[in-house]
Amino acid sequence: MRTSGQYFSSVSRSLSEHFRPKHRKPSVGIARRRVPVENAAITESIGKHFCCGRLKESIHWLVLCHWRGEFSGFDFLCSVIKFIAGNGNRIQARQLHAYLTVVGVGNDTFLSNHLISMYGKCGSLDDAYSVFSIIHNKNVHSWNALVSCYCRAGFVSTARRLFDQMPERDSVSWNVMISGYDRHGPCEEALRIFQSMRLSGAVTDHFGVSSALSACCNLRFSINGKLLHGFSVKVGLSLNLHVGSALVELYSKCFFLCEARRVFDTLKIREPFTWNSMLSGYVHCSRIDQALQFFNQMPFRDVVSWTMIIEGCSYHNRNGESVDLFWKMRESGLQADQVAFVCALNACIELLNLEEGSKVHCLAIKCGYETDATVGSVLVSLYAKCGNFSNAIRVTELMPVVDDFSWSVLIAEYAKHSHIERARSLFEITTEKSIALWNALIAGYSDLGMFEEGALAFKEMCLYGWKPDAYTYGSLLTASNACGLRYGEQLHCNITRTGLCSSFFVCGALIDMYFFFNQDKAAEEIFRKIMEPNVVLWNVMILGYDQNYMNCEAMNTFLAMRRSGSKPDNITLSCVLDVCSSTSAQAWGIQVHALSHKTGFERDVIVGSAIVDMYAKCGQLWSATLSFSDIIQPNVFSWTALLGGYVKCGLWDKARALFGQMPEKNIVSWNVMLSGYVQQNCSWDALDLYSLMSRLGIWPNHVSFINILSACSKLLLKDQGRQVHAQIIKTGYHIHAYVGAVIASMYESFELGAINKEAG
Numbered sequence: 001m002r003t004s005g006q007y008f009s010s011v012s013r014s015l016s017e018h019f020r021p022k023h024r025k026p027s028v029g030i031a032r033r034r035v036p037v038e039n040a041a042i043t044e045s046i047g048k049h050f051c052c053g054r055l056k057e058s059i060h061w062l063v064l065c066h067w068r069g070e071f072s073g074f075d076f077l078c079s080v081i082k083f084i085a086g087n088g089n090r091i092q093a094r095q096l097h098a099y100l101t102v103v104g105v106g107n108d109t110f111l112s113n114h115l116i117s118m119y120g121k122c123g124s125l126d127d128a129y130s131v132f133s134i135i136h137n138k139n140v141h142s143w144n145a146l147v148s149c150y151c152r153a154g155f156v157s158t159a160r161r162l163f164d165q166m167p168e169r170d171s172v173s174w175n176v177m178i179s180g181y182d183r184h185g186p187c188e189e190a191l192r193i194f195q196s197m198r199l200s201g202a203v204t205d206h207f208g209v210s211s212a213l214s215a216c217c218n219l220r221f222s223i224n225g226k227l228l229h230g231f232s233v234k235v236g237l238s239l240n241l242h243v244g245s246a247l248v249e250l251y252s253k254c255f256f257l258c259e260a261r262r263v264f265d266t267l268k269i270r271e272p273f274t275w276n277s278m279l280s281g282y283v284h285c286s287r288i289d290q291a292l293q294f295f296n297q298m299p300f301r302d303v304v305s306w307t308m309i310i311e312g313c314s315y316h317n318r319n320g321e322s323v324d325l326f327w328k329m330r331e332s333g334l335q336a337d338q339v340a341f342v343c344a345l346n347a348c349i350e351l352l353n354l355e356e357g358s359k360v361h362c363l364a365i366k367c368g369y370e371t372d373a374t375v376g377s378v379l380v381s382l383y384a385k386c387g388n389f390s391n392a393i394r395v396t397e398l399m400p401v402v403d404d405f406s407w408s409v410l411i412a413e414y415a416k417h418s419h420i421e422r423a424r425s426l427f428e429i430t431t432e433k434s435i436a437l438w439n440a441l442i443a444g445y446s447d448l449g450m451f452e453e454g455a456l457a458f459k460e461m462c463l464y465g466w467k468p469d470a471y472t473y474g475s476l477l478t479a480s481n482a483c484g485l486r487y488g489e490q491l492h493c494n495i496t497r498t499g500l501c502s503s504f505f506v507c508g509a510l511i512d513m514y515f516f517f518n519q520d521k522a523a524e525e526i527f528r529k530i531m532e533p534n535v536v537l538w539n540v541m542i543l544g545y546d547q548n549y550m551n552c553e554a555m556n557t558f559l560a561m562r563r564s565g566s567k568p569d570n571i572t573l574s575c576v577l578d579v580c581s582s583t584s585a586q587a588w589g590i591q592v593h594a595l596s597h598k599t600g601f602e603r604d605v606i607v608g609s610a611i612v613d614m615y616a617k618c619g620q621l622w623s624a625t626l627s628f629s630d631i632i633q634p635n636v637f638s639w640t641a642l643l644g645g646y647v648k649c650g651l652w653d654k655a656r657a658l659f660g661q662m663p664e665k666n667i668v669s670w671n672v673m674l675s676g677y678v679q680q681n682c683s684w685d686a687l688d689l690y691s692l693m694s695r696l697g698i699w700p701n702h703v704s705f706i707n708i709l710s711a712c713s714k715l716l717l718k719d720q721g722r723q724v725h726a727q728i729i730k731t732g733y734h735i736h737a738y739v740g741a742v743i744a745s746m747y748e749s750f751e752l753g754a755i756n757k758e759a760g
Helices: 004-019 037-051 055-068 074-087 090-103 109-121 125-133 140-153 156-165 171-184 187-200 206-219 222-235 241-253 257-266 272-284 288-297 303-315 319-331 338-351 354-366 373-385 389-398 404-416 420-429 435-447 451-463 470-483 485-498 504-516 520-529 535-547 551-563 570-579 583-598 605-617 621-630 636-648 652-661 667-679 683-696 702-715 718-731 737-749 753-759
Strands: none
Touching: 074 090, 074 109, 090 109, 090 125, 109 125, 109 140, 125 140, 140 156, 140 171, 156 171, 171 187, 171 206, 187 206, 206 222, 206 241, 222 241, 241 257, 241 272, 257 272, 272 288, 272 303, 288 303, 303 319, 303 338, 319 338, 319 354, 338 354, 338 373, 354 373, 373 389, 373 404, 389 404, 404 420, 404 435, 420 435, 435 451, 435 470, 451 470, 470 485, 470 504, 485 504, 504 520, 504 535, 520 535, 535 551, 535 570, 551 570, 551 583, 570 583, 570 605, 583 605, 605 621, 605 636, 621 636, 636 652, 636 667, 652 667, 667 683, 667 702, 683 702, 702 718, 702 737, 718 737
16 A cells, blocks of 8 residues: 555645746646646645645645635646545545535546545445446546446446446456456356457456466366466466466466476566465475475565465474474564464464463464454463363453354363363353354263263254254264164164265264274275265275274275375375384385385374384384484474384383483373383383372373273282372263273272272
């Protein structure tokens, strides 16, 4: 937007014309009347007020000049009109229009066209149409100005009716309509208008071609885009900055990175949008290493560039780099926007890094995003998933409107931390219970093994008139693992009756359920009925075979996936590598390792961790260590995979040393050591490690309690067992089905079954 200071030169030129001591031929029209030199001070005051942004005073002086018989020129009036249009002040626009009407030039075609554009930018379409309707000599510019107003406001159908009524059209007329359909849709109509423009014989310039390419980009019409690329080469527009940038964006979003880079390299002049389009291509094609390299080569980076690379790193599980880039953006002097804050907070959630997330929260408060609904929802998720429910509730109190996502996250996390009573209480106090809240409650019961309560909540939801969706059945199918195959088959019948069999999410849950009960034929039948399975369903099949020790079937499924043309992702490769985590399948694991290197996933933290885990379980610790060093930024899962290899091979000295060197440890890392000690009959070491966890404030989960209860059971440590049992009750894990079974087993080993009954 141009400021008043940028118009100062045009205003000065306009005023200086009135001060020149030369004779002019008198003529009719306010623009051609000369301002007397003795009244130059008044006209100069108008310019000063205008340049300082005081439009009200400027219009006041213009009215005063009118009554004195001294008028300003058309150039000056056009500058004032453009400035008001840039500010979007509708009141000032009407004041100036009133002045022009008073002095008798309100019907001048040239000024009226500017007034139409001014009203359009101020969002006053009725005033724009009123000015258009009273113009006696409408020209093509008058029509273009009005059509542009309606297109800019999103009323493309009205603009199209005006466009069809135009007595004549020029290139601007066509370009305005193409751009309107490109911005507001339907984009297919933009391509039809472009084709009609070509048939009409109108001159095709870079504005029309770039808008048509943008429409192809929105539709992901790569073939049409390539045809337009050929046309732009033919007419000599391919090297134009706007056309070239649109081509880079088109090829990037259609995953043709080579073509996008080829066009990018041919452009001699590049604007920030061009660089960002190329960067976006690398990010969305999962070439995050190339994206980082390209980002470092960019001569200038705006907020969009930084936000894009931060989001890309977070999406590809490189959360540590995502947070680091966020702080580097701040160090560069740029103000983070809403998207950047959300991406940085999501990275902190994945890392479960409450300290770093709190710092981002403080910065969000300073930047005024504390009450933003989207940022607030992510903050609730951060604090809830890190177990800091007091801060999570405090964030909801500051939010103007608490959405379903925030409430459902709180309910789900309360349940995951075994605070099911709080989850139910929070559910009850919500005034409007949506399907998302019901799903969160049912999922909470299922995660804790409270399957009867989950089934009752499902019946209650149906009684209130809510129709279960795919996520509802997904949670209930998880509960069927404990309720039995018959319960799962009943759910399958309900799913078929409600028509949710086409949902990939539900199909994946059904396949997983049948694999759990070793019903591989039923799982295969569901998978066979899916026309075009996505990568997630392929992963579920491979993982299901792996869990049932059907390694040959798992590898055949992976080969079938490759033959179908579906590209494996990092989860696929990690599942297949888990299949190969035995000495007999080590040769397959080496081939999958080579494939991950070929597809660029070798340095991915998920695949890299799976490679380390595969070699570690096969006893190839040297290969595991070498693969660990290949990971660009190993996370806690990578370290834990290598630690598990040392534990499995009984290399306790190396395991303890590696455990001490780990830059960060999660509960899985501690559980690996606890489980290793228990399996190697080093129960006293397990108890010492558990005491260290308590001193460091590490919050144990159900796996930790199962391991330490097993240690107490083996050593017949009655007092310690009772203390652990008391802590389990305090933390709420006593309602977990598997924890309860281990507690019963421990008391049986103590021959104190009566105590178990009394505690129950």
